[in-house]
Amino acid sequence: MERALEHDLIVSIGDNILSPLGIGTEETYHAVNAGYSALQQYEGLWGIPEPFIASLLDHKAIARMLDDKFPTKSFAAYTSFERMAILSAAYALEQADVDPVSERVVFFLSTTKGNVGLLDKENSCREEISLGYSARQICGFFRNPNAPVVVTNACTSGSCAQIAAMRALQSGRCDTAVVIGADVQSKFIVSGFQSFKALSSDPCRPFDKSRSGLNLGEAAATIVYSRRRPKDVHADDWVLCRGAIRNDANHISGPSRTGEGSYLALQAVLQDDCPIDRLAFVNTHGTATPYNDEMEAIAIDRAGLLSVPVNGLKGYFGHTMGAAGVLESILSMQAAANHTIPGTRGYSECGVSRPLQLSASHQVTGRRSFVKLLSGFGGCNAALLFRQGDELC
CATH class of the missing domain: 3.40.47.10 (Thiolase/Chalcone synthase)
Structure with missing residues (x-):
C-alpha cells in the first residue's frame, strides 16, 4: 500500500x-x-x-x-x-x-x-x-x-x-x-x-x-x-474500534466459573480512550443458562462495569448461534443510534451473584459507545468495542 x-x-x-x-x-x-x-x-x-x-x-x-x-x-x-x-x-x-x-x-x-x-x-x-x-x-x-x-x-x-x-x-x-x-x-x-x-x-x-x-x-x-481515514468518518458512522478473543480453556461445554476469558476480552477492548462512563451499555451473550449468565456477571464485575447498563437479546429471537454476534451488533448499533438501551426480555428478578444494571424495559441513553460480549463452547470468549463517529471527535 x-x-x-x-x-x-x-x-x-x-x-x-x-x-x-x-x-x-x-x-x-x-x-x-x-x-x-x-x-x-x-x-x-x-x-x-x-x-x-x-x-x-x-x-x-x-x-x-x-x-x-x-x-x-x-x-x-x-x-x-x-x-x-x-x-x-x-x-x-x-x-x-x-x-x-x-x-x-x-x-x-x-x-x-x-x-x-x-x-x-x-x-x-x-x-x-x-x-x-x-x-x-x-x-x-x-x-x-x-x-x-x-x-x-x-x-x-x-x-x-x-x-x-x-x-x-x-x-x-x-x-x-x-x-x-x-x-x-x-x-x-x-x-x-x-x-x-x-x-x-x-x-x-x-x-x-x-x-x-x-x-x-x-x-x-x-x-x-x-x-x-479519520477525517472521512461522519458523526453518525459506527466504528469497530477494537476486538479481542480470549480462551479460558475451562471445558468443552462449560464456561469458566471465574469469567476469566470474558474478563480478559473486556479488559483488552476497554482502554483509556473510551472511559467506562462513555458506554451506553454492554450487550451480553445472555443465553439464560445458569452458568453462562453467572460467568458473564462475574466478568463484568471484574472489569469494573457494574455501573454500566447491561442487556441480553436472546428473549426476542433465541440463540442464533453463528449469526448472534453479527445480528446483535447491528441491533445494538440501531438501539444506541436511537438513544435506547434495549430491555432484556423475560428478565424480572436478578438471578446472578453480581448486581448488574438490568431492566426488562427499554431505557434512554445519550451515550454513543457500547461493548458486545460473547462466549461459547470450548472456553472461547470475545468482546467488541463500537463507537459512533461523533464520540471519536
Missing part, C-alpha cells in the same frame, strides 16, 4: 438482518423496540418427540424474495442456509453501494453448523456439508474472485469474524469486508442441545432468577465494513 493504514478506522457502511421478527434491519429493530418475540413452541417438527421452543425463519418466503430480487437466477443448487445468507448479503451490499465482483472485496462467513442438517438425508453429499463449500457457494453467487474466509468458533463466531475482517482491512488485504453470520436449525442441532439438557421449556429469561435454559433461533445478518 502507498500509505500507512494503522490510523485508519473500520466503519460499517451497510448492514442487513433477516430474522423471524422482520425482513431487514429496521423491521427487526422496530419489532424488538416494540417488545415482540418470535419464540414459539414446536411439536413434532423434524420428527423430534419432545416439544421445544425456538424462533424459526419462513424459508419459503425467503425463496420467493430471492426469486423476486434475482428473476434471472436459479437457486435450485443452493440450500436454505445458503439462500438466506445470499439474500442478507445482497441487501447489505446494495445499501453499502459496493460491487462484490471487485478483487478488493473479501467475504467472511460466520457459522457454527452450516448445512449440518443435510446429515438427516440418506443421499447427502459430504462436500455439501462442508462449511467451506457453503462459503464458496455464497461468494460465487456474487462472482467475487477471492477465496472466502470461514470463521467457526462456537458461539463467538460472529464476533471473531468481525475481528478477522477488521484485521484484513487494517493490513491492506482488502478495502471492503462483507461479514455474514448465519445458521439454520435442524433435528441434529435441536436433539444435540436437548441431550445437554440446555433447552428451556419456556421462553428464555436471561439473567433471571427463574431462568432454566436457552432457546434456539435462526437468522442471517450481514455487516459491510470499509477502511476510512
